[in-house]
Amino acid sequence: MNGMAIFCGNANRKLAEDICKSLHVPLAEVLIGRFSEGEIRVKIQENIRGRDVFIIQPTCPPTNENLMELLILIDAARRASANRITAVIPYYGYARQDRKDQPRVPITAKLVANLIVSAGANRILTMDLHANQIQGFFDIPVDHLYAINVLCDYFSSKRLKNPVVVSPDVGGIKMARAYAKRLSAGLAIVDKRRISPEATEAMHILGEVTGKTAVIVDDIVATASSIIEAIDTLSKEGVKDVYVAVSHGILSGDALERIRNCKNLKEIVITDSIPFTKGKENPKIKVVSIAPLLAEAIHRTHNEESISCLFDETR
Numbered sequence: 001m002n003g004m005a006i007f008c009g010n011a012n013r014k015l016a017e018d019i020c021k022s023l024h025v026p027l028a029e030v031l032i033g034r035f036s037e038g039e040i041r042v043k044i045q046e047n048i049r050g051r052d053v054f055i056i057q058p059t060c061p062p063t064n065e066n067l068m069e070l071l072i073l074i075d076a077a078r079r080a081s082a083n084r085i086t087a088v089i090p091y092y093g094y095a096r097q098d099r100k101d102q103p104r105v106p107i108t109a110k111l112v113a114n115l116i117v118s119a120g121a122n123r124i125l126t127m128d129l130h131a132n133q134i135q136g137f138f139d140i141p142v143d144h145l146y147a148i149n150v151l152c153d154y155f156s157s158k159r160l161k162n163p164v165v166v167s168p169d170v171g172g173i174k175m176a177r178a179y180a181k182r183l184s185a186g187l188a189i190v191d192k193r194r195i196s197p198e199a200t201e202a203m204h205i206l207g208e209v210t211g212k213t214a215v216i217v218d219d220i221v222a223t224a225s226s227i228i229e230a231i232d233t234l235s236k237e238g239v240k241d242v243y244v245a246v247s248h249g250i251l252s253g254d255a256l257e258r259i260r261n262c263k264n265l266k267e268i269v270i271t272d273s274i275p276f277t278k279g280k281e282n283p284k285i286k287v288v289s290i291a292p293l294l295a296e297a298i299h300r301t302h303n304e305e306s307i308s309c310l311f312d313e314t315r
Contacts, residue, residue: 221251
């Protein structure tokens with residue numbers, strides 16, 4: 001691993017440390033502070049001239065702070081003469097506005113991509129983008145990983161009886177089908193109508209779910225309102241137990257309270273792409289690590305090896 005340097009911002013230091021532990025390399029020293037007026041101050045504390053630099057920084061809440069840290073870290077590495085800069089963004093924020101679906105709205109997913117490229121990144125390593133087409137918003141190579149292997153390994157170990165994988169909306173059918181194939185489970189869809197960006201109205205279930213154990217799969221859980229509504233709808237259809245598998249657990253607003261109070265939810269499984277600090281005492285929330293997955297991708301990228309083996313062919 002000679003010639004590699006890995007450092008991170010404040011967004012998810014624990015994940016960065018776990019990645020470095022998997023790679024058996026130290027986490028590079030970088031000073032990240034604030035000037036008196038609140039501006040972000042960055043100084044890389046070691047020589048990275050000519051080195052292959054990986055900056056681990058999800059743009060999770062506080063999104064603006066973490067995004068600015070990422071941009072400044074990239075700029076600092078570029079001006080320190082790094083040979084190549086790979087932005088490792090386990091969770092890509094501002095991704096939900098990926099198209100103009102209404103008049104006079106921005107496409108923030110493209111805006112953020114432009115900012116990252118302009119700052120000096122040479123490559124992007126990310127996981128479970130909200131929409132696959134966001135890869136095309138970058139004018140640099142993007143390696144897009146999936147958490148399906150990590151999450152499916154967890155559910156396979158539970159040996160669920162008579163499982164059915166449920167997509168919470170029509171847009172998630174492809175992801176749900178991949179999970180269903182891996183878990184040798186049935187497939188169902190929640191037909192719902194969105195009434196606002198944060199609220200949905202579940203309609204009915206497409207597929208056979210009565211008497212089965214449901215696993216709802218999604219890429220993001222924010223306020224958890226749509227997930228809880230889907231769970232209630234499934235319970236009315238005769239589902240025995242409901243599990244939830246989510247790549248990115250934002251868990252904002254009243255999400256933790258909703259999860260705690262949902263009687264029909266057995267467990268929600270999230271990855272550590274976003275640091276989970278609040279609600280650790282909630283037994284219904286389980287966190288699985290993607291550090292080994294990202295570590296292997298970083299290792300292969302540094303050694304100019306293919307990472308196609310890390311992509312799940314069922315996608």
